[in-house]
Amino acid sequence: MNAPVKIETTLKDWETDQEVRWCPGCGDYAILKAVQRTLPTLGADPKNTVFVSGIGCSSRFPYYMESYGFHTIHGRAPAFATGVKLANPDLDVWLVTGDGDGLSIGGNHMMHVLRRNVNMQIMLFNNEIYGLTKGQASPTSRVGTRSPSTPVGSFDAPINPCSFALGANARFVARGFDVSKKLPEVLAAAHAHEGAAFIEIFQNCIVYNKDVFDAFAAPKGAEDQQLWLEHGEPMLFAGGAKGIALDREALELKVVEVTDGDWQAADVLVHNAKNRSIAHMLVEMPFGPFPMALGVLYDDPRPTYEAAVADERERATRGKTRDLAALLATGQTWTVSGTAADPV
Structure with a gap:
């Protein structure tokens, strides 16, 4: 495997016709632009880049990237992407999926690409609904979600995508949301990780689940509900007025007030x-009492x-001669002599 050669590109070089x-x-739309803006900063080469998707609104993505791409079948994008990476490990592979595509019919495939640690970036667009097939409840839909498949409200406990990824032994887990200015930073961190990098991206479905994430992901006014994590930095939010600390008796996280910027006195955790244990706690924090944990939650590489x-x-x-004919003749074989004209 060779290190990729970095080249200079612009956003326009990644846009298709x-x-x-x-x-x-x-x-x-916002996620697409974030990716197209990020790739030039990475020195990525369109001729060495592959986007693989399954089925769903998110899976149109390969058509809109000026690179190689595969629009595959429902839930099986991880299997196709694994094959691409094994056939040519030098390719830069991005997997694009949604909560329905990647965590329902594709949950088994997603689990295995994560546990195997195949080197690719996995973007899971989570809008908590099936958008392309007209608004049915998805594996991430909240309890009480009304939809064509749950007309009186869903009673299924939803999947937490980041908890799923950590449980599948993913070595990189991150979160962002569609209109965040920090999403390119998260994508760049995922790209720098050597191995399977899982990014959950909260995505607003304007038709079937409009503004469901506004409490923490609205374009304006939700900043106080965002905990942006950065390795080596204190876990502060609400403009530094609040932080996340560990209740050492209960062994659980808690929100603490920070006075005069003295986060050490408030015993705020440094990310x-x-x-891995704290990452599990962060992704399981109930929103409302806690902010939404965003950014790189876990990053601990291992061999791919x-x-x-x-x-x-x-x-x-090693030390063997490659001889296909000899391989085919190995073991019990038969030789058929004569011609087609000879009697049987």
Whole structure:
């Protein structure tokens, strides 16, 4: 595997001539622009970049990126993306999926691409609804969600995507939301991670689940409900007036007041992105009493799947001559002689 050669590009180099077709006001537009703005800062090469998607509104994404792309089948994008990465580990692979595509029919595939740690960026657009198929409740829909499939309100306990990822042994887990100016920073951090990088992106479905995230993700006025995490920095929010501390007796997180900027006196935690236990606590914080934890929650690399596969192939073939004919003739074989004209 070779280190990618960085090149200079602009946002325009990543835009296609295809008409972008999402509902007016859809959060997908903002995510698309965030990705197109991020890739030039990474020195990414369109000729070395692949976007793989499944089925759903988010899965139109490959059509709108001036790179290679595969629009695959429902829930199976992780399997296709794994095959792409194993066939050519030098490619920069981005997987685009939604809460329905990636956590319902595709939940099993998502789990395995995470536990295997295949080196790719996984963007899961979470709008808590099935948008493309007209608004049914999804695996992340909240209890009480009214939809065509749950007309009197959903009673299913929703999946927490980041908890799912951590439970599947993902080594990088992050969160952002569609219109956030910090989303490109999160995408860049995911790209820098060597391995499967899982990013949950809260995305506003303007038609079927409008403004469901406004309490923490509205374009204006929700900043006090956002806890943006940065490795080595204190967990402060609400303009530094509040922080997250650990109740050492109950072994659970709590919100504390910070006076005169003295976060040490308030015993505010310093974010350690390698602390898996605290990452679990952060993603499980109930919103309302707590802010929404955003940014890089967990980042602790380990060897990648494709590197292990390449190493295994090298060890298995070391000192051996590659001879397909000899392989096919190995074991019990038969030789058929004569011609087609000979009697049977």
